[in-house]
Amino acid sequence: MGTAQPRSVATSDDEAFKKELVQLIPHLRAFARTLCGDAAAADDLAQDAMLKAWDARNSFQMGTNMKAWTFMILRNQFYSEKRRSWRQSQLDQEAAERTLVAVDDPEAPVALDELRQGLAMLPPEQREALILVGAGGFAYEEAAEICGCAVGTVKSRVSRARRALHAILNEGAYDRDGAAASEAMKSILADAERLSTVR
Amino acid sequence: MIEQRPTEDRGRQSAALDEARLRQQAIGVRLRQMFDEVVNEPVPDEFLDILRRADEQASETKQTPEKS
Numbered sequence: 001m002g003t004a005q006p007r008s009v010a011t012s013d014d015e016a017f018k019k020e021l022v023q024l025i026p027h028l029r030a031f032a033r034t035l036c037g038d039a040a041a042a043d044d045l046a047q048d049a050m051l052k053a054w055d056a057r058n059s060f061q062m063g064t065n066m067k068a069w070t071f072m073i074l075r076n077q078f079y080s081e082k083r084r085s086w087r088q089s090q091l092d093q094e095a096a097e098r099t100l101v102a103v104d105d106p107e108a109p110v111a112l113d114e115l116r117q118g119l120a121m122l123p124p125e126q127r128e129a130l131i132l133v134g135a136g137g138f139a140y141e142e143a144a145e146i147c148g149c150a151v152g153t154v155k156s157r158v159s160r161a162r163r164a165l166h167a168i169l170n171e172g173a174y175d176r177d178g179a180a181a182s183e184a185m186k187s188i189l190a191d192a193e194r195l196s197t198v199r
Numbered sequence: 200m201i202e203q204r205p206t207e208d209r210g211r212q213s214a215a216l217d218e219a220r221l222r223q224q225a226i227g228v229r230l231r232q233m234f235d236e237v238v239n240e241p242v243p244d245e246f247l248d249i250l251r252r253a254d255e256q257a258s259e260t261k262q263t264p265e266k267s
Contacts, residue, residue, distance in 0.1 A: 011258070018254060025246050030237035047249055054253050112236075115229045134227055135234035162223055169226065189225045 017057045020066050025050060027067060027136070028074055034131045035078045037120065045081070049074035065142065072146045075128070115188065118168040122161055129157035130165070 028049055032042035053060075053070045060069060119127055125147070132143040133154070140158070144151040169185045 014254070014257065018250065022247070022250065025242045026238040026240070029240070029242070030234050033237050034234070043243065043245070047246060050246060051249060051253060054250060112229065112233055115226070115233060130230070131234065135230045162226070165226055166219070166222055170222070185222065188229055189222065 013062065014057065016062060017060065018054070021050065021053060021057075021070070024067055024070050028070055031071055031074060031131070031136060032078070034119070034135075035075070035128065045074065045078055049077050052077060068138065068142045068146055071132070071136070071138075072148075075146060114169065115165075118165050121168055122164055126157045126161035126164065129154050130161035133158050134162075 025046070028046040029043060032046040032049070033039060036042040036045055049070060052073050056073070060066065119131075122130070128147065129143060132138045132146060133140060136143075138146065140151050140154050143158075144154045147154065169188060
């Protein structure tokens with residue numbers, strides 16, 4: 001695409017960029033949701049990131065990984081805002097418990113809610129690593145680029161996150177209305193089984 | 200595992216490993232599902248509006264001759 005073209009402000013480049021960016025919006029929203037918890041704040045963040053990406057389009061090399069690039073922008077945006085705000089982690093957790101799920105689907109399994117709470121309990125750097133690799137479909141190398149750290153660091157964060165999450169869900173490190181948290185794990189397992197048979 | 204162990208012990212161990220792996224897999228499936236749930240939501244119009252406005256601004260400035 002546009003091989004021998006000068007990297008100027010050619011409209012066709014803008015068009016191609018825009019098209020690709022639009023396709024990434026759902027992913028940016030999902031990533032933002034995992035960072036912010038609160039759905040409205042997450043959309044604000046995703047919009048800011050989208051605009052920042054658009055403004056920086058001339059510095060993006062078409063053909064390289066735009067998804068990773070935009071995720072990096074979003075993440076930087078999130079942390080620079082967060083630095084300005086106070087006690088965010090407290091808010092994160094509360095918001096996660098309150099809003100992360102706006103599930104209208106009465107059939108939606110309870111376990112999802114519990115997974116979200118478990119995630120909210122992880123240290124943020126572990127949570128984001130796990131989400132990028134485990135849900136966002138990024139390779140460790142890409143996740144490392146997004147987070148601005150070494151590949152080995154991402155790997156160890158992901159594996160610590162997995163272990164911690166497993167422990168939280170399994171052993172009931174969290175307690176909501178006194179329900180045994182191993183119930184959460186059971187229902188996650190049951191759902192996973194159901195899901196994998198559907199696939 | 201090359202060390203010698205009583206068979207039933209090894210069996211129990213690998214069963215526990217399988218169990219742990221299964222659980223991790225289950226969490227992985229859930230995690231993706233949680234993420235995809237948002238990915239599959241319709242994108243609020245706001246996003247496209249904002250982008251369209253930014254694009255219009257960009258093409259306006261492009262009308263005026265500029266060097267880059």
